[in-house]
Amino acid sequence: MSRTLTYVVFVAIALGGGVVIGVSNPPGEWYQSLVKPALNPPDWIFGPVWFVLYALVGIAGARTWLRGHLSIGMLLWAWQMVLNFLWSPSFFGLRMPSAALVVIVLLLALILAFVVNRWKSDRISALLFIPYAVWVSFEALLNASIVYLN
Structure with missing residues (x-):
């Protein structure tokens, strides 16, 4: 597979998976009825932020794939993508914010492990994950706040 096609495939996996998961697990009335913390951003923010983050995650995935298909990186x-795609079904689909909190904490741990793993061998991929780590940290705080408030 060419380098360009590798990038296209990885970005498509991240963006496409995110869209499918998002459309399959809409927030709906249940989410609207929850008590949310004051720091909860407006709903329209999440789509654009995740679009950018999934593009960055896809690029980092392609770079990592090109450097070693079966590497720890x-x-x-791959495992952080699995957990990423499990969060919305846990939170919105099953309506289990506590279970989603476990998922997002594990997700954050894998994101940080990826950054540490790639830091010396592919600093660009590690840096591409920094905004993702910051946003997932913020979303973990939101998730924990919702668990606490409800």
């Missing part, structure tokens, strides 16, 4: 990338 690639395994960390």
Whole structure:
């Protein structure tokens, strides 16, 4: 597979997976009825932020794949995608914010492990995950706040 096609495939996996998961698990009335913390951003923010983050995650995944298909970095990338895609069904689909909190904490741990793993061998991929780590940290705080308030 060419380098360009590798990037297209990885960005498509991240963006496409995010869209499918998002459309399949809409927030709905249940979410609107929850008590949310004051720091909860308006709903329209999440789509654009995740679009950018999924593009960055896809690029980092492609870079990691091109450097070693069966590397620890690639395994960390794949498993963090699995957890990322499990969060919305846990929170919105099953309506289980506590279970979603466990998922997002594990997700954050894998994101940080990916950054540490890639830091020396592919600093660009590690840096591409920094905004993702910051946003997921913020969303973990939101998730924990919702668990606490409800």
